[in-house]
Amino acid sequence: MNNFIKHLLLLPLVSLAAGLVSAEQVSIKPNQLRLNAQLRLVTEAINEGPLVLIVHGTLAHNGMEIIASLQELLADEELNSLAINLSLGIDDRHGAYDCAVPHQHQHQDASGEIAAWVDWLKAQGVEQILLTGHSRGGSQVAAYSQQADDAIIGQVLIAPMTWSPEYAAKTYQRSYQTSLLEQVKVANAQDKNDWMPAATSFIYCKDAPQVKAASFLSYYQPAQTLNTPDLILDGGLPTVLFAGSEDQVVKDLPQQMQTRQLANLEFIVVDGADHYFRDLYADELVEAMLELIESAGQ
Numbered sequence: 001m002n003n004f005i006k007h008l009l010l011l012p013l014v015s016l017a018a019g020l021v022s023a024e025q026v027s028i029k030p031n032q033l034r035l036n037a038q039l040r041l042v043t044e045a046i047n048e049g050p051l052v053l054i055v056h057g058t059l060a061h062n063g064m065e066i067i068a069s070l071q072e073l074l075a076d077e078e079l080n081s082l083a084i085n086l087s088l089g090i091d092d093r094h095g096a097y098d099c100a101v102p103h104q105h106q107h108q109d110a111s112g113e114i115a116a117w118v119d120w121l122k123a124q125g126v127e128q129i130l131l132t133g134h135s136r137g138g139s140q141v142a143a144y145s146q147q148a149d150d151a152i153i154g155q156v157l158i159a160p161m162t163w164s165p166e167y168a169a170k171t172y173q174r175s176y177q178t179s180l181l182e183q184v185k186v187a188n189a190q191d192k193n194d195w196m197p198a199a200t201s202f203i204y205c206k207d208a209p210q211v212k213a214a215s216f217l218s219y220y221q222p223a224q225t226l227n228t229p230d231l232i233l234d235g236g237l238p239t240v241l242f243a244g245s246e247d248q249v250v251k252d253l254p255q256q257m258q259t260r261q262l263a264n265l266e267f268i269v270v271d272g273a274d275h276y277f278r279d280l281y282a283d284e285l286v287e288a289m290l291e292l293i294e295s296a297g298q
Helices: 065-076 109-123 136-145 165-176 180-189 213-220 253-257 281-296
Strands: 006-010 014-016 019-028 035-041 051-055 080-085 129-134 152-158 200-202 205-208 239-244 265-270
Touching: 019 109, 035 065, 035 109, 051 065, 051 109, 051 136, 065 080, 065 129, 065 281, 080 109, 109 129, 109 136, 129 136, 129 281, 136 152, 136 239, 152 281, 165 180, 165 200, 180 213, 200 213, 239 253, 239 281, 265 281
Parallel strands: 051 080, 051 129, 129 152, 152 239, 239 265
Antiparallel strands: 006 019, 014 019, 019 035, 035 080, 200 205
């Protein structure tokens, strides 16, 4: 085991219908920041069988309802899973991001952190990893998957984010009564390591006290698109992309996907599901994961 790996907490084993399940918080420190994740095993060892790596959405965490539900359902199906917490620039971060905390994270940071967890899993002997991402996490998984490790057998993207400059400007104006273009000009006028000169509305945070200029630009003037449909490569990883018919967060996803005809892509609209695929809708997500894993073994 790499010397930067540290097991923080081992919870009692719990007997479930799926068999013996362990829940363990694990931590790694690939760089300056410690990263943590929730590991759920239904096997005696982590390297027995495939594993699903799960990435949460914007400013969220691995304990939110959809992530916890997926881990429980995967355990019921006797699949191991690792739900990671993206650091968002905070050492050993837990729980939802507090808007009052200075923002120095960037959208693209997730790719490096996903890669670090993949390396850790491989060091434990895991040979097959299925990636899963929700909302912005779906976009971040898709970005990572363009140069994914050979251990990655596929990806399931759940209500992944869409993005366009026009839509971003419109929603920013509606949410904060401020011009996004003007805020981008302010950010570009700063040194990228400097803070914005005043409180800045940022993602879900109105008037966040401190936002790095580089952070603002990474979410609102990205060097590469944040639009998930554009990140799925023809001939790339086997991909299942889910949209909810009642999703009010990424409303244009079904429309965009109508023009995406890729052999390695399956697009599924779940009738009645909202952005969070609550209750029985989550079963459909896990069913797709099982099918991807089964096809990888053929």
